Amino acid sequence: MPEKAYIKTFGCQMNEHDSFRMMDLLREIGYDIADSPEDASLVLMNTCSVRHNPENKVYSLLGALRRRKAARPDLIxxxxxxxxxxxxxxxxEREKTLDLVFGPDNLxxxxxxxxxVKRGxxxxxxxxxxxxxxxxxxxPEEWVERGHVDGVKAYVAITKGCNNMCAFCIVPHTRGREVSREAENILREARSLVARGAKEIWLLGQNVNSYQASRDYRFHxxxxxxxxxxxxxRIRFTAPHPKDWNKALSDLMASRKRICKHLHLPFQAGSDRILEIMRRNHTLDEYLAKxxxxxxxxxxxxxxxxxxxxxxxxxxxxxxxTLYCLEQARFSQVYPFKYSPRPGTPVADLPDDVPREAKEERLARVIALQERINEESQRALVxxxxxxxxxxxxxxxxHVMNGRTDGYRAISVRGEHLEIGDLxxxxxxxxxxxxxxxxxxGERREAARATCPVC
Ligand code: SF4
Incomplete structure (x- = not known):
């Protein structure tokens, strides 16, 4: 019987991508992938420290595994x-039951x-x-054409690390300085993913649109x-930075059918004063103009x-x-967070001086406003x-299947004979x-962009 490994992933798509790669590496050395930690002789936690909550969950899962290891000492x-x-x-040092700790460069x-670890x-x-x-x-070369296809979609990492140093963010310290992957390497991976069934590719990077393989070869x-x-x-990407988004990228998105008409563009705060403390390098007016x-x-x-x-x-x-920005930009989805200081970030030493009740009240107002905007935009789409x-x-x-619109809205579709991968x-x-x-x-057309009645 092959041994089984379980990977618990916290955080962003980049971590999901890394977990898929880890699964493939583990399969290579004879592991099957388990559905739960209880079935596994190896448990890996792929962690995120961007916010407080996921980090806390890591420590609570570690506590549970400590108890399991007491009963099963060979658990890695x-x-x-x-x-x-x-x-x-x-x-x-802190977790005596831990066997292995490794960062992104060592994956x-x-x-x-x-x-x-097996040698002790x-x-x-x-x-x-x-x-x-x-x-x-x-x-690495031997892994380029072995990227993971997850249903109709696949992730392709194009940059790693970040040079931006936003004041609230730990990523430049945990992922290091930004590097961009060679273009030919990326294109080869994309072709191989498509050959193995991917219909939609997500380009990933901490600051995806600062991609620059050489002086003349950039994200565009x-x-x-x-x-x-x-x-x-379909091509999607996440997450671009507003300061690196420009008219040429908007024009390209408009002119290329395959580049999905969806832009996830974090704005973080509406006040220029706060944006400056955050070191975001743009103003609200610049953001809204883009x-x-x-x-x-x-x-x-x-x-x-x-x-x-x-x-x-x-x-x-x-x-x-911030509310003004929501009204003006009319986002289709907003991911709002209450600020919590992250150790090691430039603002960690600033007093966390907005009371918890005020944060909660502001969060509730963001959610209520966004619900109204979303309801209005959904109604307009009927x-x-x-x-x-x-x-x-x-x-x-x-006779109902789920899918995503070009703009990334979730939709359930009624129709006969629909299959996963149909466009x-x-x-x-x-x-x-x-x-x-x-x-x-009309009729179901298998991934038939050329004959899709919308195109
Ligand atoms: S651009 Fe994103 S990843 Fe980079 S420092 Fe800012 S918030 Fe963090």
Whole structure:
């Protein structure tokens, strides 16, 4: 019987991508992937320290595993990702049941690290690679054409690390300085993913649109080249930074059918004073001008965002600028967070001076306003035709499948013989909660962009 490994992933799509790679590395050395930690002889936690909550969950899962290891001493426990990079040896010292701690630059050494643990060592691998090796080892040559296809979608990491140093963010310390992967390497991975069934590719990076493989080859060229990969139906990317978003990128998104009309553009705060303390390097007016320009060249584009309420020194007047931004930008989805200080960030020493009740009240106002905006935009879509990529079956209803519109709205689609991977034209008939509802127009056409009635 093969041994089984379980990976618990916290945080963002980059961590999901890294977990898929870890699963493939573990399969390579004979592990099957378990559905729960109870079935596994190896448990890895791929961690996130961007916010307080996921980090707390790591420590509570570690507590549960400590008890399991008392009953099963051969259980191997490892921590990867941002908490591992941040804590390193301290984590090994603190958690005596831990066998393995490794950061993002050491991911592809997983097989040799597991072998060392099996020889009785406790391993800590958090050293950074020098820049050149970091680029070469971004995805090692032998793994380029083995990226993971998850249903209709696949992640492709294009940058690693971040040079921005936003004042609230730990990522530059846990992922290091930014490097961009070679373009040909990315294109080769994309072609291979498409050949193995991917219809939609997500380009990943902490600051995806600062991608720059050489002086003349930047994010714009990469997107353009990817949009010409045969058989690739959709391209998404996350997360771009507003200061690096420009008119040329908006124009490209408008002109290339395969680049989805969805931009997730975090604005974080509406007040210019707070944006300056956050070191975001743009003003609210600059942000809104970019959104307005994109909407002017790509009508119907959906914009989503992240924001923080209760940042140190945020006054009611500052917060009202955040609400103003919501009203102006009319996002289709907002991911709001209450500020909590993260150790090691530039603002960690500032007094966390917005009371908890005020943070909660502001968060509730953001959610209430966004619910209204979302309801209005959903209502406006009723009767419209949307292109939908079918990505799963409805859990209860017969002849109904789930999918995503080009703008990344979740939609359930009624229609005969629909299958996962179909790209179809759908008339929006209504909505329930955050889901649109629709019916298939005409016949099912298998991933048939060229004959899709919307195109
Ligand atoms: S752009 Fe700012 S928020 Fe995003 S990863 Fe870099 S430092 Fe963090």
């Amino acid at each position: 426990i490892g921590v990867a990702g941002c908490v591992a990079q941040q804590e390193g040896e301290r984590l090994l 592809f050494r997983l097989p040799e690290m597991i072998a060392a 060592e406790r391993v800590c691998a958090t050293q950074w690679l020098p820049r050149e090796r970091k680029i070469q080892n971004f995805i 060229q990469l997107l353009d080249d990817l949009s010409q990969v045969d058989g690739l139906e 959104v307005r320009y994109l909407r002017s060249v790509a009508p119907g584009v959906e914009v989503t965002t992240d924001l923080i309420v209760g940042f140190p020194t945020e006054t009611e007047a500052d917060f009202e600028r 009767g419209a035709t949307q292109e939908v990529l079918i990505d799963g079956a409805h859990p209860r209803k017969r 179809v034209a759908v008339r929006v008939t209504g909505y329930a909660g955050h889901w649109l509802e629709g019916t298939l127009i």
